[in-house]
Amino acid sequence: DADVTQTPRNRITKTGKRIMLECSQTKGHDRMYWYRQDPGLGLRLIYYSFDVKDINKGEISDGYSVSRQAQAKFSLSLESAIPNQTALYFCATSNGGYEQYFGPGTRLTVT
Amino acid sequence: KNEVEQSPQNLTAQEGEFITINCSYSVGISALHWLQQHPGGGIVSLFMLSSGKKKHGRLIATINIQEKHSSLHITASHPRDSAVYICAVRPTGNQFYFGTGTSLTVIP
Numbered sequence: 099d100a101d102v103t104q105t106p107r108n109r110i111t112k113t114g115k116r117i118m119l120e121c122s123q124t125k126g127h128d129r130m131y132w133y134r135q136d137p138g139l140g141l142r143l144i145y146y147s148f149d150v151k152d153i154n155k156g157e158i159s160d161g162y163s164v165s166r167q168a169q170a171k172f173s174l175s176l177e178s179a180i181p182n183q184t185a186l187y188f189c190a191t192s193n194g195g196y197e198q199y200f201g202p203g204t205r206l207t208v209t
Numbered sequence: 210k211n212e213v214e215q216s217p218q219n220l221t222a223q224e225g226e227f228i229t230i231n232c233s234y235s236v237g238i239s240a241l242h243w244l245q246q247h248p249g250g251g252i253v254s255l256f257m258l259s260s261g262k263k264k265h266g267r268l269i270a271t272i273n274i275q276e277k278h279s280s281l282h283i284t285a286s287h288p289r290d291s292a293v294y295i296c297a298v299r300p301t302g303n304q305f306y307f308g309t310g311t312s313l314t315v316i317p
Contacts, residue, residue, distance in 0.1 A: 131305075140295070140309035156304070186250055196240035196259075196299050200252040 101125045104189050104201035111179050112209055119174045119204050121189030127199070129192040130172040132156075132164060134185040135203075141188065147172055179208040212236050213298055215308035222315050228283040230311045232296035241279050243270050246293040246310065255281070255294075286315045 102123045111117050121130065132144040133156075143156030145164040153164055161183060165173045176183055189201040213234045222228050232241065240259040246252045256263050256270040258279070263270050267286075272279040283290055293310040300306070 138309060141297075141307040143304055146304070188252065195257075197242055197254055197257045198297070198305060199254070200244075203250040203252075205250065 100202065102189060102191055102199055102201040104187075104204050106204060107202065108205045110207045110209065113180055115179050117176045117179055117206070119176075119187055119189075119206070121172045121174070121201055123170050123172075123189075123191045123199075123201075125191050125193075125199060126169075127191040127193045128169065129194060130166070131190040131192070131198065132162075132172065132174045133188045133190065134158065134183075135188060136185050144174065144187075176206075176208075179206075181208045184208050211309075212300075212306040213296060213308040215294075215296060215311050217311060218309065219312045220314070222286050222313070224287060224315055224317050226286050226315075228286050228290075228313065228315075230281045230294050230313070232279045232281070232308055234277050234279075234296075234298050234306070236298065236300040236306065238274070238277075238298045238300050240299070241272055242297040242299075242305075243279070243281050244295040244297060246295060248292065252295070283313075286313075288315045288317050291315050 105120045131146045133141040147166045150166050163175045187204045190198040192198045216231045242257045243255040258272050267284045269282040291314050293312050295310045296308045
């Protein structure tokens, strides 16, 4: 079984809808991250969390919110989706070292 | 401002060719991470290195911390090596910085 899972894997939604992307991990890592990937821009950090009570904004947090429900679960919400939030979203975990472990990604399309 | 720069952005090679992908960074780091993103989107770890060279099968990664440069080499390239290769660094602090990736296509 995968160590980092994301649901859904693909989602098409309409402008203005609220949507939640979920991430779960079995690696036992404290640190979890949400990134978005756009063609030509690489991975950009949206939010990160070092434990259940610690949430931090990344470079592109506007329009997004997160919830760390447990050490193993970190959810990303788009309160009112807009078309320029169409992207590939990745969750990742880290044990504080230099490696990150990525989920399979969620392809989100906002029409 | 990009803390991590990769070159080339796109690379097409014939099967069997020796391939080099470069990564330069502007921040002080202790280690660098090479990642592979498959055409389906998933990202997997290839190497984490802090000095010298590491080898795994046909892949070799080198790093020069003083020159802030790393290279990823693929020997005897194969079509299944076609992917996007990404380098990432984590300076002191909490965030990782990623290159925009090198898209490799290996033609049979």
